[in-house]
Amino acid sequence: MSPGHAPRADGAPEGLLDFVTGLLAREDAVLRAIREETPERGLPPISVGPDEGRILHFLASAVGARRIVEVGTLAGYSACWLARALPADGVLHTVEFDPRHAAVARENIARAGLSSRVVVHEGPGAKVLPTLTGEGPFDLCFIDADKEGYPVYARWAADNLRPGGLVVCDNAYLFGKLHRDDLPAGDADAPKVPAMRACLRGLADESLFKSAAMLPTGEGMAVAVRR
């Protein structure tokens, strides 16, 4: 750090990160409406935020993605960010096991003008992913569903990504509990800790991925590049 430069991350001066979001992670009216209306439509307010949406768009653009898989659609907010990075003949397969979420997502994807590039599959990730193998290999796989399923989804990604393709896992800090061995048995996140650790160990397996890193978003976004 050069003299005079303010510290970043947690020590960022007030307003800096909001300023950067305003510059780089702007949502247009459609994306903002999809995100803001999600709880109004009775769905949980657990989509990625605008900064994470922009990171997804950046990553998909950086690898020239033409074929993407997402596990965990919710209302389609992250799906819209990802699909916007696709060329007109690209495709995003997104998997959602709650039929109500899938229905809202289809509506939102249509209003964003992205229905021709996005297929919403209804069902549990572990059952649907094997049916998508023939559509690959994929350029990017975004995992954002049940945490217990992450090791299985990440392994499927390793088997179905092209060399240089990316796996991206949201909530990798596991709500700040990833490192905790002392969680009370009643903590609903306790069973998710070993699953998220297993997922991250998989990403660190250098026989499968040539580089893995944690993007230090608020929730932690783990990324790895297929060997």
Ligand SMILES: C[S@@+](CC[C@H](N)C(=O)[O-])C[C@H]1O[C@@H](n2cnc3c(N)ncnc32)[C@H](O)[C@@H]1O
């Ligand atoms: C965090 S939300 C996804 C948010 C979305 N990626 C976004 O940022 O807009 C997780 C979603 O995964 C779905 N889900 C949970 N378990 C699942 C499973 N086993 N298979 C597929 N989807 C699942 C939930 O119903 C929920 O809609």
